[in-house]
Amino acid sequence: MAVYTDITDEELAGLLADFDLGNALSLKGVAEGVENSNFLLETEAGRYFLTVYERRVRADDLPFFLELLRWIAARGFPSATPIPDREGRLLKEVRGKPCAIVSFLSGLAVRRPNAAHCREAGAGLARLHLAAQGFPLSRLNDLGQGAWAGLFAGLGQAADGLKPGLATTISSDLELLALRWPKDLPSGVIHADFFPDNVFFANGKFAGAIDFYFACVDAFAYDIAIALNAWCFEPDGSFNITSARQLVAGYESHRKLSDLERSALPVLAHGAAMRFFLTRLHDWGATPQGALVRPKDPLEYERKLAVHRASPDLVLFG
Amino acid sequence: MAVYTDITDEELAGLLADFDLGNALSLKGVAEGVENSNFLLETEAGRYFLTVYERRVRADDLPFFLELLRWIAARGFPSATPIPDREGRLLKEVRGKPCAIVSFLSGLAVRRPNAAHCREAGAGLARLHLAAQGFPLSRLNDLGQGAWAGLFAGLGQAADGLKPGLATTISSDLELLALRWPKDLPSGVIHADFFPDNVFFANGKFAGAIDFYFACVDAFAYDIAIALNAWCFEPDGSFNITSARQLVAGYESHRKLSDLERSALPVLAHGAAMRFFLTRLHDWGATPQGALVRPKDPLEYERKLAVHRASPDLVLFG
Numbered sequence A, B: 001m002a003v004y005t006d007i008t009d010e011e012l013a014g015l016l017a018d019f020d021l022g023n024a025l026s027l028k029g030v031a032e033g034v035e036n037s038n039f040l041l042e043t044e045a046g047r048y049f050l051t052v053y054e055r056r057v058r059a060d061d062l063p064f065f066l067e068l069l070r071w072i073a074a075r076g077f078p079s080a081t082p083i084p085d086r087e088g089r090l091l092k093e094v095r096g097k098p099c100a101i102v103s104f105l106s107g108l109a110v111r112r113p114n115a116a117h118c119r120e121a122g123a124g125l126a127r128l129h130l131a132a133q134g135f136p137l138s139r140l141n142d143l144g145q146g147a148w149a150g151l152f153a154g155l156g157q158a159a160d161g162l163k164p165g166l167a168t169t170i171s172s173d174l175e176l177l178a179l180r181w182p183k184d185l186p187s188g189v190i191h192a193d194f195f196p197d198n199v200f201f202a203n204g205k206f207a208g209a210i211d212f213y214f215a216c217v218d219a220f221a222y223d224i225a226i227a228l229n230a231w232c233f234e235p236d237g238s239f240n241i242t243s244a245r246q247l248v249a250g251y252e253s254h255r256k257l258s259d260l261e262r263s264a265l266p267v268l269a270h271g272a273a274m275r276f277f278l279t280r281l282h283d284w285g286a287t288p289q290g291a292l293v294r295p296k297d298p299l300e301y302e303r304k305l306a307v308h309r310a311s312p313d314l315v316l317f318g
Helices: A009-016 A059-074 A115-131 A145-152 A156-162 A166-180 A220-231 A241-252 A259-286 A298-310 B009-016 B059-074 B115-131 B145-152 B156-162 B166-180 B220-231 B241-252 B259-286 B298-310
Strands: A024-030 A036-043 A046-053 A092-094 A097-103 A187-190 A199-202 A205-209 A216-219 B024-030 B036-043 B046-053 B092-094 B097-103 B187-190 B199-202 B205-209 B216-219
Touching: A009 A024, A009 A092, A024 B024, A059 A097, A059 A115, A115 A187, A115 A199, A115 A205, A115 A220, A115 A241, A145 A166, A145 A259, A156 A166, A156 A259, A156 A298, A166 A259, A166 A298, A187 A220, A216 A220, A216 A259, A220 A241, A220 A259, A259 A298, B009 B024, B009 B092, B059 B097, B059 B115, B115 B187, B115 B199, B115 B205, B115 B220, B115 B241, B145 B166, B145 B259, B156 B166, B156 B259, B156 B298, B166 B259, B166 B298, B187 B220, B216 B220, B216 B259, B220 B241, B220 B259, B259 B298
Parallel strands: none
Antiparallel strands: A024 A036, A036 A046, A046 A097, A092 A097, A187 A216, A199 A205, B024 B036, B036 B046, B046 B097, B092 B097, B187 B216, B199 B205
16 A cells, blocks of 8 residues: 555646646555555546556556557457546656556455456457557566566575575575476467456456556466466465466456466466565565565465475365 | 555455455555555455554544444545345444444545635535534544643643653643633534544545544534644644635534634634644654554644634734
8 A cells, every 4th residue: 555646636637737637636545555545536528547556566567558459449358548638648757757547447355265256367368469459669577587586686694584494495496497388289378467456357257357557478377377366376385276277267267378378387486486575575675664565475486386395286186 | 544444355255245345356555544454455346445443542432433424424524334144234343443434435635725625624624513413323522622731731841852841831821721711502413623634625526535434422612622733724724814714714603603603713723732732742652663654743733732822812913
């Protein structure tokens, strides 16, 4: 939860002057999004979100994210669509920071997804992969497998502080992943952060996805692996193979996996756990005491890593 | 800004089952309100706020606040109105905490009020005082003049920590205020926290007030004094007499002040500055490092106190 940027009524009026959305009727800071400040904005034309991009999102990446949202919305994928100003620009500025006005997406995130939710989530993820096909812009996955060793350099002490001996385990995991990482899987635009927080449901059905600020070009199956970790572990740390099978089945109801993709899922899930463990470990140490945002617990993903390490075929066979 | 309570989709569905508002379509934690957790709730019936009362609001006081909101709304005052469940109850429970669903109030708070805003705010405050007339419930002002000496006991060190010698100055202020505090002013329900944050405008006109969780029975003119401190000081600490006169004139466009009330404004404004200084001083010391809510700076009100101390007739004559 975060609202880093305070917007005055005058600044808001200045921004809206470039749009055909009428005057502002209300503006509420929303306790959502760690990377950005988000506001629910009501104007005479309807309801929108105003997102102000804070330092953690690279300004160079914003055209990719915003044009992607426009692209997938035009192809029927339910997501918050950026609203162009009168000159067609999506990326605007308020209080010296980049910002965008996007459409309001209804729906509720589920806190404790069941197998039926996982099936819907899988189907939604495949729809996203298909809707993004042909998107002309590209963005490297700067948190992909090639980046992990660099991310971990300097975090050894932090890892051992979390759990004695963990640094050695992580190093050996990283070697194994480098060795086994599949290179030639079908690729395209992936969400790369398809967590239950970022997926909306309405009446139990997939209703859309938000928070595309990690989207990039990488293997489709890696996106599934991220989702398997995020959706199919129970609060007690056990892996729910029924949920996992439903997630994959939901995905395949829109896009079939090749044998290569399917057999890569275990190592991809191990790697996906590594990616979230590493960024959480980094944020854990980097967040100053007294900050308004509490970092997420890296131990949750350390436990998932340990599960994949111990049962390398877990996501295929339970 | 604060969302202390996390609400799951199941808990929300359980709450809404008691209402005729249909199913939930979306729920967003709102970065607003220090005393409560607030959520923007969209259901099939429309938009609402869900307020979950946290420890700082006394549960015994909730019927006063909620019935007051219902009372003034029925008399045309624009505010968020509590929605009764099917059995007519306003006060509900979610996740073991008291809560209420209230109507959505549109409007924008102004960050830098000008004299015209002050006139509108004054008029709105008088409308509130008149709308609340006849309200049968009562609540003592537990932060009124009688409580200040007790509030300050134990905060002397904190005051001196803020500014050496401040404890002695505050003690002498408290004696002076006790001596001169007017006793027989016209009284009724007051807002008691009528700050720019809590007042909405639409097209430059007063559009309503929120956050009634300090409302109580006290002198009407004391409510004006609180507003004079909150609305009429410039960021550089100077008092804007034009804004103050407009605030009072706006008030008197709906409710005339007696000579007694008018001549009491200076000491009431001095006291109002004391009340906010003391609670901010208390919160400053009491907020643990690392808390998600940053306490408000007590020095802002220390400076206002000093201004009233130095120019006892400030709010009347500038």
